[in-house]
Amino acid sequence: MPQSSSLERVLTRISARYRDEPYQLLQMLRAVQASYSHVPQSAMQFLARHLGVPLSQVQGVVEFYAFLHETPRGRYDVRFSDNITDQMLGSRGLCERLCQHLELTPGQPRADGKVTVDYTSCTGMSDQGPAALVNGLAVTRLDVGRIDEMADLIDAGIALEAWPRDWFAVRDHIRRSGPMLDLQMAPGAALEAAVARGASSTLAELARSGLRGRGGAGYLTAHKWRFCLEAPGMERFIVCNADEGEPGTFKDRVLLTRYADALFEGMALAGFVVGAREGFLYLRGEYEYLLPHLESVLERRREEGLLGGNLLGSRVGFDISIHLGAGAYICGEESALIESLEGKRGQARVRPPFPAIRGYADKPTVVNNVQTFIQAAQISAMGSAWFAEQGTEKSRGTVLLSISGDVARRGVYEYPFGVTVKEVLADCGAGAVQAIQIGGPSGHLIGAADFERRIAFEDLPTTGSLMVFDWSRDVVGVVQNFSRFFQHESCGFCTPCRVGTTVLRQLIDKVASGHASAADLDELEACGMVTRSLSHCGLGQTAPNPVLDGLKRFRPVLEAKLLGGTDGPGFDLDAELSEARKISDESLKEGQHG
Amino acid sequence: MSETKNTFTLDGQPVVFEAGQTIMNAALAAGHYIPHLCHHREFKPHGSCKVCTVRVNGWLSASCTTPASAGAKVESEAPDIQEARRRIVQMLFIEGNHFCPFCVKSGNCQLQAVAYHLGMEDTSLPHRFPSRAMDASHPDVVLDRDRCINCSLCVRASRDADGKDLFGLSGRGIDTHLVVNSSTGLLKDTNIDANDRAIQVCPTGALLVKRRGYEQPIGERRFDAQAIECEFESKY
Incomplete structure (x- = not known):
């Protein structure tokens, strides 16, 4: 103390x-x-x-918040990313190995206060796992050698700055690029085009492009901006949601690394269009390592007159500050994100009113995803026709996929909307695919029957995450991992999500351990439906998806784990009685001898 | 304004509302009961227990936070909605430790009364039996978190009616719990009073006044005399 x-x-x-x-x-x-x-x-x-x-x-x-603690953590605080894709690369075994070396229990600081080893939700490194955070900084591509060396470095008390630099290297892994990733846009180009065009014409251009929010919900960006513009009030805000928490997603990480200029330009553009002077980048805590880079881009843009009071020769002022999250998936929900920006618990607000009407500090606020702002800037610079050339009628433009799991080439892929799952799987080198989770745990678990479907808002929408599971994987284990994730991340505000995610987790654990009966599957379904339809926000409404998709598309896999088959009882009578029989047998024997 | 302009239907019955009123408050004012636990007319709606979920023009939403709108078709007692509500109440029962047979609040408890109202006959789900801290430090008031359903009514009542701001919800997910706003986190270091509104509005037996219990014999308790809906419905 x-x-x-x-x-x-x-x-x-x-x-x-x-x-x-x-x-x-x-x-x-x-x-x-x-x-x-x-x-x-x-x-x-x-x-x-x-x-x-x-x-x-x-x-x-x-x-x-998961990264804040009331009791001391170790001076070295190691958290292994516990996403299924990290586990498939051996993260659990590596964590146990580190704990053995350091002689400690996961989650408990060592008696000397030096180190804590623990698990955390996906750290956004599924393309280069197993990954961990050490004192908040990302460490990638862990293997036995690195773990053994890490134990020595910790025991010797070596400062993080002196650890091998290579461990902290995060690669971009852009495997397939399209118009979005290929566009070389000079800093200022989008803003200059917007100023030349005027705010209302810029908004009209954005509307013509058909750009829909890339965060998952797919709301038309121009509509959102217009609602904010037309909402009563003197002050407005622009918020970028860089809380990329959906397990298996990492495309925003790559965009923040490579396209920060375009992102900040898109935010300034939004500020220009709706009349906001202040913007916030809400960066997930797991990406703290990106902070120095992002701050330096902001600083350079201020010097270049592309941000700050003298933005474009002082015609409009706009500046951006960065807020860090602290380990809460729910803060990816826009109203929970705003609560968190206001320094509060990240709990989703009652909506309506939507943030565009009443957001940060109860003022009209535009909240968009990283990719959405970048695309808005590109549309301003290149025109709506350039953007709308690709994609489908309802899903214009391209989609960025973060592909991980059982594939030859993990990384970021850009495709026109409308691409089939099959084409994508062929490109990334996925063989013998049993299932994929598209859109992360809140998306859908699908099997081969759905691989002809198209990735688009109107068919298979996605936040960008695509995790591939081959036939060596246990689908129940996948569902279990995602159900645990949701239970851990439920904010606890509403009953159906707070208790429902717990019940779902308990029941799927029961199935996985071979103790469930057919009645438990019915219970899973009923509980899943209540959680889906009555929960307060998107987290609870999508939390049962892994379970419900498992029941719908992989039922035989679940049924194969049932105790007593599909019509057997939920308990094993002989096993339950075995203890009592053993005792009575022994007393009988004693009686015989006595 | 004409009457039809400010009317919605609740299970087919017309309900008149005032501008800005929620479906819940309009329904209650008109003498229609919609089951609820975290709602209380005197306090700002919270919308967290979800027991009051209704279907508004085809969409499920909590009636306590949904503004009434002219011409809306609101369904409350549809079988699927009642079933979902029953499950929510089951969830609340298995989440904490609720032992009705020997609870002081039995017969006066809204959680129990709503469960009866919804025809809940068992909990069906596995009980969690969590270990939760009890605070009996105060001479007159006891906080038994085993019976707390995180409805936040005491939080709101203490802040908005008592002017004391003695409670808050903390933790996350299934570990969400009520905390006391004092340096020790204990009730003894607060200025809570046995007559505080915060205690009166607790729908369960989480906040109790000491040395008062089992005052009415079985048969004469609040919900023995009449079911919970009778307290709200004009037809009784």
Whole structure:
């Protein structure tokens, strides 16, 4: 526990860095966690007093985010990405190996306080797993050699800066590019075109392109911008959702790395169109390693007059600040993201009103995905016809797929919308495919019967994640992994999601362990349907998808695990009685001898 | 404004509403009961328990947070909706530790009454039997988290009616739990009073006044005399 006077000095400094603004509470708590390996009770009390917010609110935030802790973590905090694709590459065994070397239990700090080893939700490195975060920084392509060396580095107390640089290298893995990834756009081109065209003509151009949000819901971007533009109010905000939390997705990571200029330009463009002067990039905590790069691009753009007060010679002002998440998938939901930006627990708001009408600070706010802003900038620079050339009637343009799992070439692929699953699988070198999960766990689990279907909003929509499972994989294990993910990530606000995801997880665990009966499958289905239809937000509404798809498309695989087959009882009478029989046999024997 | 302009139908019956009113409040004001647990007329709607889910023009949504709209077709007692509600209540029962037979609140408990109303005969799902901290530190008030359903009514009542802001919801997912807003996290270090609205609005036995229990004999308790819907419906 830090000395109280020194703690208060540090906290005062942290708070001042964020202008003593209660909306910055999450950012402050991240800084406290980084300084003390936890957020001490005394720090929560100090910040509550200092910022004038209830202590229960500060505690509520600390207990909500997976990267904040009330009790100390080790000085080295290692978290293995626990997505199914990491597991398929051997992550579980590597984690156990590290724990053995370091002589500790996962999730528990070692007695000397030096190290904690734990699991975390997908870190967005499915193309180069098994991956982990060490003190928040991504480490990729783990293998036995790296794990053994890591144990030595930790035991020797070597600072992270002195660890092999190569471990922190994140590759882009662009395997197939199209018009979007190939476009070389000079910084400022989209903004200059927009200024020349005027705000309303730019919006009309965007509408003509037919661009739909790339975050998953597929809402028409121009409509969203228009709602925000027309909403009453003096102040407006632009928010980029870079909380790429959908397991198996990593295309936004690549875009943030390679196309940051176009992204910030797209945000400034949105600001110009709707009349906003301030933008936020909400970056998932797992991508903290990208922060220095992104900050440097922002700084350069300010110097170039493409951001800040003198944007395009001061005709309009627009600036962007970056907020980091702290381990909460739910913050990818736009209203939960806004709550999180405001320093609160990431819980989805009641909608309507939608953020375009009432968003950040209750002001009209445009929230779009990374790719959407980049494409908007490209459309401004190149025109709507350039964009709409590709794709289908209802899904214009191209789609970026993050492909991982049992394929020869994991990475990012750009295709015109309307491409069939079969074509994609052939390109990435997938052989003997049993199933794919398209759109991540919140998307759909499909088998060969659906491989002729097209990837498009009107057929198979996707957030970009495409995980491939060959015949050596256990589909029940896949469903189990995703069900655990949702239980871990449920925010807990509404009953059907909070309890439903727990029940689904318990029941699918029961199926996987061979203890379930046919009645349990009925229960899974009924519970899944209630969670899907009554949950408060998209998380709960999609959380049962893996289970329900498993039941719908892979029922024989689930049924093969049932105790007593499809019409047998839910328990094994002989097994249940075996203990009692053993005891009575022994007492009988004793009786005979006595 | 004409009456038809401000009317929706609830299971076929016309309900008149005022501008800005939710479906729930309009229905209750008109003497129609829609089962609910986290809702209370006096407080800002929360929309979290989802027991009050109805179908509005074909879409399921929580009636306590959905604004009433003219001409809307609202279904409340359709068999599939009642079944879904029953499952939600089952979920609440298996989530915590609810032992009705010896609970002080039995017979006066809304969770129990709503379960009876919905014809819930068992919990069907596996019980979790969680281990939750009890706070008996205060001389007059006890907080038994075993019986808490995270409805947040005490949070709202303490903040908005008592002006004390003594509670909050913390944790995440299935670990969501009620916390007390004091330096120790205990009720003894708050200015809670046995007469606080926060305690009165608790729909279960999570917040109780000490030394008061089993005051009415079985048969004379709140929901023995009449089922929960009778407290709201004009037809009774």
